[in-house]
Amino acid sequence: MKALRYALWGLVVLVAGALAYTTFMTPSQGPSTQLAEAYGAPFTATLVAEGRQRPMSRQDMLGRPHVMFFGFTHCPDVCPTTLFEASRWLAGLGADADGLDVYFITIDPERDDAEMLSDYLSAFDPRIKAVTGSQEEIATLVKGWNVYAKKVLLEDGDYTMDHTASTFLMRGDGSLQGTIAYQENSETAIAKLRRLLGT
Amino acid sequence: MSKFSPLRSIGCALLLSAFVATPAFADSAHTKTEHFASTGMARVGDLVISSAWTRQTPPGAKVGGAYFTITNEGDSADRLIGGEAAFAKRVEIHEMSVTDGVMRMQPVEGGLEIKPGETVELKPGGYHVMFMGLSENPKKGGNVNVTLRFEEAGETSFLIPVAGIGATSLEGHDGDHGDDHSKMDHSGHDMKKDDQ
Ligand SMILES: [Cu+2]
Numbered sequence: 513m514k515a516l517r518y519a520l521w522g523l524v525v526l527v528a529g530a531l532a533y534t535t536f537m538t539p540s541q542g543p544s545t546q547l548a549e550a551y552g553a554p555f556t557a558t559l560v561a562e563g564r565q566r567p568m569s570r571q572d573m574l575g576r577p578h579v580m581f582f583g584f585t586h587c588p589d590v591c592p593t594t595l596f597e598a599s600r601w602l603a604g605l606g607a608d609a610d611g612l613d614v615y616f617i618t619i620d621p622e623r624d625d626a627e628m629l630s631d632y633l634s635a636f637d638p639r640i641k642a643v644t645g646s647q648e649e650i651a652t653l654v655k656g657w658n659v660y661a662k663k664v665l666l667e668d669g670d671y672t673m674d675h676t677a678s679t680f681l682m683r684g685d686g687s688l689q690g691t692i693a694y695q696e697n698s699e700t701a702i703a704k705l706r707r708l709l710g711t
Numbered sequence: 712m713s714k715f716s717p718l719r720s721i722g723c724a725l726l727l728s729a730f731v732a733t734p735a736f737a738d739s740a741h742t743k744t745e746h747f748a749s750t751g752m753a754r755v756g757d758l759v760i761s762s763a764w765t766r767q768t769p770p771g772a773k774v775g776g777a778y779f780t781i782t783n784e785g786d787s788a789d790r791l792i793g794g795e796a797a798f799a800k801r802v803e804i805h806e807m808s809v810t811d812g813v814m815r816m817q818p819v820e821g822g823l824e825i826k827p828g829e830t831v832e833l834k835p836g837g838y839h840v841m842f843m844g845l846s847e848n849p850k851k852g853g854n855v856n857v858t859l860r861f862e863e864a865g866e867t868s869f870l871i872p873v874a875g876i877g878a879t880s881l882e883g884h885d886g887d888h889g890d891d892h893s894k895m896d897h898s899g900h901d902m903k904k905d906d907q
Contacts, residue, residue, distance in 0.1 A: 585772060587774065588839065588841055589814075592877065593835070631769075633769075636769070666818065667818075668801070677809050694836075
């Protein structure tokens with residue numbers, strides 16, 4: 513009986529100790545000094561800007577706040593209207609737009625080569641850059657940014673793409689600040705971009 | 712090419728003014744095609760199409776969308792099943808949606824139904840007529856000639872006015888604010904490969 517009593521007391525001490533440990537030793541939940549979490553993934557691709565193309569990697573995007581929109585040129589509505597809106601954002605930001613990069617990333621590299629994208633973008637603000645690449649390179653981007661992109665077959669072997677219609681707001685350190693939704697009011701979008709730019 | 716010729720647009724403008732000036736115009740020889748002489752409107756059987764518009768497309772674009780309302784004044788249902796346009800390889804009826812940030816689009820199976828007494832709206836973000844395989848890009852301020860095909864009422868051809876690239880409606884002139892862009896000359900943009 514004595515042995516059992518000691519064992520029980522031992523158990524009580526252990527439990528009390530464990531409770532004390534979890535109560536006093538749990539890491540504090542105070543203000544975090546950690547860096548914001550990076551979003552996306554490393555990638556290589558082809559940058560199309562000002563009528564020229566050159567290889568690029570994720571590294572080239574970092575250091576400056578940037579916005580990323582994933583779309584394709586065989587798109588009747590969301591993509592041209594978003595690019596038009598993006599042109600309006602840049603105009604609305606005035607000189608502050610110089611601190612921002614805008615990327616239109618094709619999710620349809622099969623049809624959207626550099627030449628096609630360059631032609632297409634000529635209707636919009638010339639500061640908007642396009643990104644294309646091999647199927648693998650674009651797949652890495654799509655996966656890295658957790659973008660939805662799915663081929664929908666039509667007649668005659670033609671196809672269209674279902675895709676994420678939101679614009680990603682990225683900080684210079686590669687972290688995600690937020691998004692701009694499709695058809696979001698221009699003023700709201702510009703206010704979000706000002707927050708991203710810190711202006 | 713004739714669909715975009717200035718001569719044709721002038722002709723349409725003249726027809727339109729004739730229509731405004733002469734209420735009896737509907738009795739003229741032009742009734743044979745069963746459409747109003749007014750741009751963006753048409754009547755075929757018991758169906759009335761109105762407020763039609765499309766957008767200018769960016770250079771090289773292969774697709775475009777057109778939007779309008781259809782009212783069925785008859786007492787039996789009809790379906791918009793397709794169409795034709797000289798500037799597009801195919802004209803399809805699509806539906807589009809944006810749910811949880813994802814845009815989805817597909818052909819409307821069996822065509823778009825217009826029930827008797829009802830009005831169906833085709834608009835950005837929803838039902839639309841989709842032009843595919845564009846051989847020419849509609850230009851803002853012009854008109855495109857489009858034929859729509861209905862299961863019961865048959866076909867009608869009419870002119871659809873073209874709004875700006877970013878327009879969200881014909882009247883909203885949303886496509887006009889960015890005029891400074893359309894006036895920019897980007898024509899010198901040849902593709903060059905940078906030295907690597
Ligand atoms: Cu469509």
